[in-house]
Amino acid sequence: MHPLVNVGVQAARAAGHIILRHAHQTDRLTVTSKGKSDFVSEVDRTAEAEITRIIRRYYPDHAILGEEGGASGDSDTVWIIDPLDGTTNFLHGIPHYAVSIGVTYRGKLAHAVIYEPNTNDLYTATAGGGAQCNSRRIRVSRTDSLDRALIGTGAPFRDEERIQRYLPQLGGVLNETAGIRRAGSAALDLAWVANGRLDGFWENDLKPWDIAAGVLLVREAGGTVTELYGRNDVMDTGNVLACNLPIHTALERAIHSASRPD
CATH class of the missing domain: 3.30.540.10 (Fructose-1,6-Bisphosphatase, subunit A, domain 1)
Known part of the structure; x- marks a missing residue:
């Protein structure tokens, strides 16, 4: 080490x-x-x-x-x-x-x-x-189809605007995947993506301490971590999309299928 x-x-x-x-x-x-x-x-x-x-x-x-x-x-x-x-x-x-x-x-x-x-x-x-x-x-999962993927997420709770932005995302992913888990620890969710227990994870408005270690783990395990809306670096915005490469495009599309940010 x-x-x-x-x-x-x-x-x-x-x-x-x-x-x-x-x-x-x-x-x-x-x-x-x-x-x-x-x-x-x-x-x-x-x-x-x-x-x-x-x-x-x-x-x-x-x-x-x-x-x-x-x-x-x-x-x-x-x-x-x-x-x-x-x-x-x-x-x-x-x-x-x-x-x-x-x-x-x-x-x-x-x-x-x-x-x-x-x-x-x-x-x-x-x-x-x-x-x-x-x-x-450890390596990310080999799941190559979104309909077989288990996805982690984190639900916002601090204000109504963020909740209303998130709910369509939740619906879009529910319709396209094998299931969703909301476990309550973004750090562990990202670690589980790195370890192949989850096929992907997304959440909005996280802080640097929530994701710094997890983002590196996913990337070093062969996965991809991108900014959810294609804006600046994920460490600056806290809008995280992490998964293996084969399902990235499909998961991103499912998250944004019902709405896009202003």
Whole structure:
């Protein structure tokens, strides 16, 4: 493993230990709301602080962008951290959430770590070096027909305008595929695309910490990740379409079959 990936793995496992330690006592946690249906717990903050502490021990000059702590530092190398992707699942006792750590160098995705504490599955990738799960090489699925494809998605919940933009997309994909899953963790959805469990995934308006590691994993596993509306870079807009190459055009067409953005 690349040295930065080794540090990312150490940090992700440490955060995962904190998360699991509190998983059966969520009723005792302090939980606040960042917005409609957007929660943060003391576990999110504690886990991010531990990730940051470990990174700083080895790379004190690197910059960090965390979901809870915001941006700090000025460096060509930036660590992008989601300490607990799937907080709502965690708070409801649903064992589907992950620690996500991406690293960019001069604005390009360079390294990725996604750790699923409940299964102990560890996903890693380095640009140009392929993607792994538990140290074994992974590849996207070989499904070549959309009507046999299982697709992941994330539903918006913060405002009516985004919901109305999303619902026609959902209908279009439902009509064309074998099924849709809305599991509640974009990081894990992308990791599952990389690992071939899902054939594709799309979601609108995600944040860099939601997708940095997952986007690199999919690409290094032989998949494609594009901006949903063909605009700027997906890391800038957060509108993600990830899948294997054979179904990309058909999935994109299904998503946009009922409506297009203004």
